Amino acid sequence: MEFLCKLEGCIGAYKCGQMAATLHQMAESLGRAVDAKDKRLFEHSALTADLATLLALAHGLSDKQADIIHIAGHLHDIGKIGIPDAVLGKPGRLTNQEWAVMRQHPAIGAQILAPIANFGARNGVRDIVLTHHERFEGGGYPRGLRKREIPLGGRILAIADSVAAMLEYRSYRPALQLGEALAEIERCSGSWYDPSLCRDFLQHEAEVEAVVRRHAHTEALQGNEAKASAG
Numbered sequence: 350m351e352f353l354c355k356l357e358g359c360i361g362a363y364k365c366g367q368m369a370a371t372l373h374q375m376a377e378s379l380g381r382a383v384d385a386k387d388k389r390l391f392e393h394s395a396l397t398a399d400l401a402t403l404l405a406l407a408h409g410l411s412d413k414q415a416d417i418i419h420i421a422g423h424l425h426d427i428g429k430i431g432i433p434d435a436v437l438g439k440p441g442r443l444t445n446q447e448w449a450v451m452r453q454h455p456a457i458g459a460q461i462l463a464p465i466a467n468f469g470a471r472n473g474v475r476d477i478v479l480t481h482h483e484r485f486e487g488g489g490y491p492r493g494l495r496k497r498e499i500p501l502g503g504r505i506l507a508i509a510d511s512v513a514a515m516l517e518y519r520s521y522r523p524a525l526q527l528g529e530a531l532a533e534i535e536r537c538s539g540s541w542y543d544p545s546l547c548r549d550f551l552q553h554e555a556e557v558e559a560v561v562r563r564h565a566h567t568e569a570l571q572g573n574e575a576k577a578s579a580g
């Protein structure tokens with residue numbers, strides 16, 4: 350099974366292939382715009398998008414559905430553009446008040462994407478961006494949705510985003526090894542994450558590792574290697 354992003358290959362397959370490829374590249378650029386606010390995270394959105402594609406296909410979704418989730422992966426944190434740098438770039442942990450500001454980013458992201466009519470369908474890119482921080486058992490944000498109230502794409506992105514983030518260095522913690530990140534997904538299966546998606550993700554560890562390796566030149570991920578070589 351091939352888990353690579355399919356959108357670049359669409360030229361010639363879709364009538365509007367060139368447009369679809371351009372849409373993907375635009376989404377990747379906008380994802381980089383957000384990640385550039387912290388240069389160590391330059392490829393966080395791209396890694397999230399690739400892990401989300403892998404999980405969507407591993408869960409049996411069609412290429413078309415996986416493409417929508419991939420685009421949402423690139424754009425998932427676009428709302429952080431509306432979060433003050435003092436909060437976004439704060440070294441160390443956020444106060445409760447700062448967290449309240451940070452938690453607005455999915456709704457801001459949905460507002461930013463509102464003019465794109467094609468993203469507005471139910472379970473479309475906009476819905477997925479809005480729900481990527483909802484938790485399977487409730488208690489997530491912005492709406493505290495539960496289980497199937499959360500669009501499938503939002504449940505997929507929750508896992509992809511978390512794994513990408515865990516593998517990256519943060520000022521308040523070291524980067525995790527892939528095995529540690531996957532153990533965390535297993536631990537939170539059924540509470541934070543959809544258990545059927547966790548199962549599919551954990552069954553494809555070799556493919557996950559290959560995707561992460563493709564992004565291994567990212568500075569934030571290199572914290573991993575430095576940690577490993579330091580023993």
Ligand SMILES: [Fe+2]
Pocket residue numbers: 354373377395398419423
């Ligand atoms: Fe992509």
Ligand SMILES: [Fe+2]
Pocket residue numbers: 425426454481482
């Ligand atoms: Fe986010």
